[in-house]
Amino acid sequence: MGNRGMQDLIPLVNRLHDAFSAIGQSCNLDLPQIAVVGGQSAGKSSVLENFVGRDFLPRGSGIVTRRPLVLQLINATTEYAEFLHCKGKKITNFDEVRREIETETDRVTGANKGISSIPISLRVCSPNVLNLTLIDLPGITKVPVGDQPPDIEYQIRDMIMQFICRENCLILAVTPANMDLANSDALKLAKDVDPQGQRTIGVITKLDLMDEGTDAKDVLENRLLPLRRGYIGVVNRSQKDIEGKKDISAALAAERQFFLSHSAYRHMADHMGTPYLQRVLNQQLTNHIRDTLPAFRSQLQTQLLSLDKEAEEYRHMNPDDPSRKTKALMLIQHFGLDFEKRIEGSGDQVDTVELSGGAKINRIFHERFPFELVKMEFDEKELRREISYAIKNIHGIRTGLFTPDLAFEAIVKKQIVKLKGPCLKCVDMVVQELITTVRQCTNKLRTFPMLREETERIVTMYIRERERQAKDQVLLSIEIQLSYINTNHEDFIGFANAQQRNNQTSKKASAGNQVIRKGWLTINNISLMKGGSKDYWFLLTAESLSWRVSEKVWQ
Incomplete structure (x- = not known):
């Protein structure tokens, strides 16, 4: 395939995207695509705006991206934007693009910060872009804000999973450099669906905001959490720059200067930054489409034959035919029975590949x-120190004669939590x-x-x-x-049977290398130190998952 033919691949898939968006999500084909994934405020929007060279995405606190945005970048001599739902209307004012995204989002999701998996398709033609199609997904969040649905975290996770679990989807995992890579939500989700790191591309943002004396050199050199496609670092505009309408071309020049002048990144400056990221994504998406196209063509033809066959049935169908309603009701009943069988067991088709x-x-x-x-499992030294502090804090200025019940309760409750x-x-x-x-x-x-x-x-x-x-x-x-802690429970060792239990412990100790010596008590290899004339010893055993409390009166 020649270079010109390779460049035509992305526009070809764009036309397929438009066709499937127009007929809805029912045509569930695995299109080659790049999905942008990251936590809230990871810098996804800034990366996309730097690609375009314009501010056009909604900004604010909380979840701003509430529907997937299919962003088609097309290299052209003139600059304009066009929405699939307003086909033919060319927008040159990019503030208007932002308003349209917000309006179209609210139209489907309502204004209550809810989310929807129905995508918005936006095409941007510009001389500053390379041919590239990205799907911007909502930022991963943990806590519902305002009148967001309480299960917003799971809704967003489910939506992201719908896209990234497909084998033909490349994952652009955006992580800020000023957070630990091991805590990256984007990389965690990517690893769930792509454990070998075969189709994940790492983007590290906010490199200029790292603590002084630290850098992300090991990450960017692909040594810390390796991905087959590697990591690319970028420096975005700050919120102050965005509010001050700082020119994106000036920001890109500043980004280039940052990599050239930073001692940790100078040697790889040519493989860092937004322009390089755009070139890599263009190349990788083109190669990815080329590699997946034969299988995709075969899948498309199979589905077309199936749809033709189904359409033939509908040509002779009467919409008012009562048998259609009967069939729908039967399918609902089958759904209920199928669900019950899968949960209770004894299904018709037993899965021999994995548990389900x-x-x-x-x-x-x-x-x-x-x-x-x-x-x-708790840390024995830490627990012993906590017991000691609890006893001393409850006694206060006094030197106590007995170990207070409150100390026991404070420690036990902390473990129960x-x-x-x-x-x-x-x-x-x-x-x-x-x-x-x-x-x-x-x-x-x-x-x-x-x-x-x-x-x-x-x-x-x-x-x-x-x-x-x-x-x-x-x-x-x-x-x-x-x-309420029930001290009359059989697992609780009180005064009455303390001596009996201690005798049993002594016998076990001699046989199993567990010893009692003055001032110390060892039970199940946990050593606890005496803290008064009468002491409570606390132990959580994994076998019974119950709290056992023993008491020893020291002579």
Whole structure:
């Protein structure tokens, strides 16, 4: 394929994007594309604006990108923008582009900061750009703000996953340099779907904001968390520059100067910066389309034959035929039965490749959850120090004769609170599996795309409601445990049977290298030090997952 033919590949896929956007998302083909992923304020918008050389994206606090934006950059002699939903209207004022994105977002999502997976398609023609198509996705967030839906984190994650889990999607993972790479939301999501790092391109922003004396040299040299396609560093305009309408061409010149003058990056300055990133993405997307096109063409032809066959059935169909409603109702019933079989077991088509449905939920409860609890092991030295501080703080200025009950309660409660994390994580994993199972079961509804979409929405919403209730119950249960500690429980060693337990411990100690010596007590290889005439010893055993408290009266 000649160079001219290679350059035609991206416009060809653009036309396919437009065609599929026009007919909706029901035509679920895996188009070669680049998805831009990153946390809120990671610098995604600035990178895209630097490509175009214009300010055209909405800005502000909270979730600004609330719908995927398919951004088609086309190298042309004149500069203008055009939206697919306003085809034929060429916009030369880029402030108007921003307003149109905001208006079109609100039209579908409402003004309550909700999100939607229906994309906005924007084409920008300019002499400053290379042929490139990117999908800008909402920034990953953790906490709902204002009147955002409470499950906004999961909604955004689900939407991003819809794009990046496709094998033909390259992932542009944007991470700011002033945060630890190990905590990068973008790289974490990319690793979930691309564990080998084969289709992930790393972009490190905000290199100029790193603490003095630190740099991202190891990351940019692809040594810290290696990706096959590597990392590219960029320096964006600051918020002050943006508000002051600093010229983007001046910002790009400043970026170039930053890399040339920085001792850590000088040797790789030619492989850093926004212009280089744009060239790399153009090349990688072109190569990616070339590599995937034969398989994509075959898939397209197969789907076309299938659609032709389906269209032939509809040509002789009466829309008022009651059998259609009957068929839709039967499909809904089949969906319910299929879901039940996948959760309860005994499905018609047993998956022999991986665990799914009820089996996966079973593993979450019986393997993952206990594993998360066992990981909660406490540091013995830290616990001993906390016990000592608790006792001293409760006695205050006085020198106490007895160990106060409040010290025991303070330490035990602090350990019980640690159960919240694993319990809530367990609920999250179960919910994720239920939603995955719903999507698998709705495949039979594909001949009724709107019915399928609405069924998925209603069932998922119902699961989310139950998720909130389940989490409330888990938290309530932990609050109950925190509010009252039953010292009459059989696992609690009180005065009455302290001597008996200590005798048993002494016997075990001689056999199992566990010793009691004056002033010290060793139980299950945990050593605890005496802190008064009567002392409580606290121990969480992973086997019983219950609090055991022993008391020793020292002579």
